[in-house]
Amino acid sequence: MKDKNLDYSSIIGLILISFVLIIFTYINNDNNSSFKKQNFNRQKNFSKKEIFITDKRKKNDFFFLENNVLKLKISSLGGGIHEVLLKKYKAYDSLLAYHAKLLYLIKNSSFLYKLSFFNKEGLNIDTNTLYFKPFLLEKDKASRIKTLIMRAKNPYGKGFLDYKYTIGEKNQYDIGFSIQTKNLSHFIRKGSYFNLEHKILSLEKDRDWENSYTQVYYSISDNPNNFSSVKYLSEKKTEDKNIYGANWIAHKQQFFSFIFIPEKMLKNVFVRSENFYSGSFLKKIQFRTFINTVKNDEFHFSFRFYFGPLDLNLLKKYQNGFENIIPFGWGFLKWINKYFFLIVFQFLEKTNLNYGVIIILMTVVVKLILYPITYKQYKLSAMMKLIRPEIEKLNHKYRENVFKRQRAIMELYHNVGINPMSGCISTLFQIPIFYSLFKFFPTLINLRGKSFFWVEDLTSYDSILKLPFFIPFYGNHVSLLTLLYSLALLVYTKFSNDGRKDFHQKESDPSIPNMNFLLYLMPIVMLLFINSYASALSLYYFTSNIINIGFFFFIKELMLDEKKIIIKKRKL
Structure with missing residues (x-):
């Protein structure tokens, strides 16, 4: 031969x-x-000088918190974040063929969260149906942190619920958020369910390519030494999972992410990721967890939201392993x-x-x-x-x-x-x-x-x-x-x-x-x-x-x- x-x-x-x-x-x-085969103002500026409180309880009003990089629009109905604008980035404009539009990570209530309380008589309070009024807006000159408290009354009697938002004045992409009740201990049996739903907006030129980089990441402590490991759900198909010992949960896009960071580790979280095959949304991500309270005690739950870019140096500053959600590859390729x-x-x-x-x-x-x-x-x-x-x-x-x-x-x-x-x-x-x-x-x-x-x-x-x-x-x-x-x-x-x-x-x-x-x-x-x-x-x-x-x-x-x-x- x-x-x-x-x-x-x-x-x-x-x-x-x-x-x-x-x-x-x-x-x-x-x-x-697989994506291609299936086809499925009124606004009021809420500033330090002016607090507008509406008497029309059934009309939704909006209030703003912002710093150098973020602008949050908060709704009176449900007290949640209605819009999140990233000031230093632009979204792709198909008409102009380049990035020219304002970049909203959240828009028109694509991001919803609520608490569900039940009392012994079977009465139910869902916070997304409550109307919140701004109770306090203050600016701490020493820490340069702005605080907004939104308050809703108990529809069944005495007591109220506070949503507290805090935001740093400079270039912080994370905001503090806490939920606290007052005189509602009689209504809270053992705790409350916290539900969150996030429809992720398409921001880039190639929607299908962008969707292939969009998925759920989460950090868990799954060993005796309490070391954390980062895992993820499929980016290709609908998937749900029970997560035990969650330190944080990230809804990652190609270049941006939302990260849910609880103050204390969540013992059990149910997470579901579902693809959209057309339209302006890429995926719908939902998670649900039960938060225990001490018997006859008020409810208090604190966590942080991160709305920002997948910038390696920025994410490393949080020292929580957030940088691991940037998909640089697997193993030694990473x-x-x-x-x-x-x-x-x-x-x-x-x-x-x-x-x-x-x-x-x-x-x-x-x-x-x-x-x-x-x-x-x-x-x-x-x-x-x-x-x-x-x-x-x-x-x-x-x-x-x-x-x-x-x-x-x-x-x-x-x-x-x-x-x-x-x-x-x-x-x-x-x-x-x-x-x-x-x-x-x-x-x-x-x-x-x-x-x-x-x-x-x-x-x-x-x-x-x-x-x-x-x-x-x-x-x-x-x-x-x-x-x-x-x-x-x-x-x-x-x-x-x-x-x-x-x-x-x-x-x-x-x-x-x-x-x-x-x-x-x-x-x-x-x-x-x-x-x-x-x-x-x-x-x-x-x-x-x-x-x-x-x-x-x-x-x-x-x-x-x-x-x-x-x-x-x-x-x-």
């Missing part, structure tokens, strides 16, 4: 990368395709993104250059770091081409004895200083880096809404042409960056594969199919698989292949001395 005219380390690397791509894309496309790519990116970000330029510079830095591995691969490929005639002679000489042929080839490798496995090891080393970028760019909030030439958002796909039909895997649009990357990959493959036929002296065994076409299949595979991914990913890979082409000529012309290799080979 004759040796084929191939660089086997390239073939193995191609197969491994293709395998990873197929699995990764299947996981994401399975989710996205470590590569957090402690390699993110550090390089943040360092380059200080240059204040355009984010597309930062990605290009980031690619250059990474390629320079990996240069020793790249050089070793190119050197191995060049030496394998030079000894190809000797390998074919050995194949012909020992074609009837496989064992002797393999031993003779291994001796040849040893004599010229080749370790054929080093190419595979180098390829395997680069696969985690290759794959981790698929999780890095679509989740990096620093890139959200940032443009580069014709690209309006580096965390989403760029589109130069909208197709009137959908192509499986590819999508219904044409990404120019993906086309450029695939073309660069094709050129690099041709340059790196040229010259091998010069050493193929005899006709190949017709019983063995020529597998050279696999090397040229990769650009087509990548064109199909990453057309709908973040344009930053395509930009990175395009730049990477341009650098690879440059490295190829630099190493071939200046670093490798083929004459010395030939002289060494002739001494065998």
Whole structure:
């Protein structure tokens, strides 16, 4: 059997990368395709100078609390948060094709919560049916915290219920919230059910892609040492779960999150996540828990709400493990993104250059770091081409004895200083880096809404042409960056594969199919698989292949001395 005219380390690397791509894309496309198959003021400013209290109990009034980054609109009906505006971010506007709309994490009561009390006679109080009046608004000059107390009377007699909201004056994305009763101990039997429902709004360009990043995360203490672990519900399908020992629960979107943080660990919480397949909402998330009270005591329950961005440095400040909800990948891929790519990116970000330029510079830095591995691969490929005639002679000489042929080839490798496995090891080393970028760019909030030439958002796909039909895997649009990357990959493959036929002296065994076409299949595979991914990913890979082409000529012309290799080979 004759040796084929191939660089086997390239073939193995191609197969491994293709395998990873197929699995990764299947996981994401399975989710996205399931989405596509189913189709289902009056306002009053409440400031320090003016408190408006309505006498029309059945009319809903709104009151505001805000700081530098948040603006909360609180409803008198139910006393809950009616709207949450993030002041420093914008939502995607499909008419303008970029992020231009005000960004509301909560809007038009898409976020509802209530307490349910029952007394011995079976009477029921649901707080979402009560009308609350502003009882107190104060500002603590020392702590710079604003406090708003909303009060509702017991509809069955004496006693009342207070909702207390607190917000920091500066750049805090979390707010304090406590519920306390007064003279209602006779009404509260053993405690109360707390129910919360959150319909998550779509904020990004690609609704289906955004939904694939939207899910429930939660932290639990599930061991004797009270160490916390972070777990999550499925992002693909409807799922419900009983959680025991919950420290916090997060409703995570692609770039933003709501986090429910109780003052004390919740012993038992029922959580349900349900997908919407059309409209302005992505998912509906509900949870319910029972809060015990001491016998004949008043009810008091405190917790915090976080409404804000998935910014790693910001979330780490809370020291509660919130940063683990950013989907940087699994296992060691997560470590590569957090402690390699993110550090390089943040360092380059200080240059204040355009984010597309930062990605290009980031690619250059990474390629320079990996240069020793790249050089070793190119050197191995060049030496394998030079000894190809000797390998074919050995194949012909020992074609009837496989064992002797393999031993003779291994001796040849040893004599010229080749370790054929080093190419595979180098390829395997680069696969985690290759794959981790698929999780890095679509989740990096620093890139959200940032443009580069014709690209309006580096965390989403760029589109130069909208197709009137959908192509499986590819999508219904044409990404120019993906086309450029695939073309660069094709050129690099041709340059790196040229010259091998010069050493193929005899006709190949017709019983063995020529597998050279696999090397040229990769650009087509990548064109199909990453057309709908973040344009930053395509930009990175395009730049990477341009650098690879440059490295190829630099190493071939200046670093490798083929004459010395030939002289060494002739001494065998």
